[in-house]
Amino acid sequence: MGTSGLTIVRERKAKRGNKTSALGGPSESQYFYKYYVCIYQRYDGYVEGCGLGTWLVNFLCKFKDNLKNDPSSYLNTGSLGAKLINEFMTSEYDAHIIPIMSLKNLFAIPPDHTYIITTTLDSEFDNSIMLSALHGDEIILTARPENFLGKYEYYDTLQKDKDKKSFTEIDYGDEVVNEGYFSEDQLFNKFLKDIPFTFTINGLTINIEKSW
Template identity: 50%
Template sequence: MGTHSIVLIRERKPKRRETSLLGGPARSKYFYEYYVCVYLHFDGYVEGGVGEWLANFLRKFGQDCSTQNDSMIQTYADTGLLGAKLINAFYSSSKLIMNPRLVPIESLENMFQVDHEYAYIITTSYDENVGINDKSIMLSVCDNKDFILTARPEKFVEKYSYYMEQMEKNKKSFAEINYDDEVEKDGYLSEDQLLIEFLKTH
């Protein structure tokens, strides 16, 4: 019930010479802009909790954006719109999400110091020609800086269940499990792993 979590939204961009004011791994191949950080006091776990709620919300958001992009009226969604809609959805939810709180955007070290068991990171890749669609959103979950799992929203819960089963039944460590999907090919997983390493040392 009282499983605390935080949710962050960030946009991935090509690497720049300057580093982000929020800090981050020096070996990262991308530049990240952070838009939102929300603290949730209850039900922060993945299955049946905040994680599954986020996956469903993001899947629908991506599908709606893709449908809109196919229409004759082109009003592309961006990361700012995603953040606004997510906050509105948090406050409109009468069942699972109770009393969400915005957290000040500070350094990554400070934001991750907020009391939580799970951290959810939503990463977008914005294309000026199409905006955001169902192919440009990733959802990651970090379990108390211990491991991070990254997936597209529609695969998120299934992938999490698979990893938990492999770890519990087959006694495999998180690093030994291979899911073989696009998060590795497109660099999302390696970037998230760098973030975990950074947070463990700061």
């Protein structure tokens, strides 16, 4: 029950020149990311059952269906973020909007689970919204919302095997590879691993380098 969760909404565009996100991120990234929303909750951040992951999948699938069935509608990341906030505020989750801050500060003490909703406005509709899941400070899955739970179950099954598969050994589908998410996820994982644990005791800030 006491599993924390963080939901982030961001939009990506192909990087031009050396422009990088104001929030930071991997310098090697091929994309520029604009961040819209950060929502934190202390409980039910897990994927399965009544967890945040399943709730987000249902929300995003409904959102995509509404777009697809309304010819006058189009994908707008700001509208997606506003709709998400409204749904959170009327849900049973004890969710709180938190200020947009640098990724290094956001992940100094990472939540148990983080979900990143990424939009690509110039992509094909089916691939225009992707959902990524992080356990701690590592991305373990990126998929279309409609494929997410099935692929998570596949990942979870592999992790229960004696010979666990690493992130880079699991096939998450052509849309993830061809749309550049797989390589971007690996860069993001490396970036997160380099962020030290940071906390303050009696006004003294302490940084602890990760050793794994």
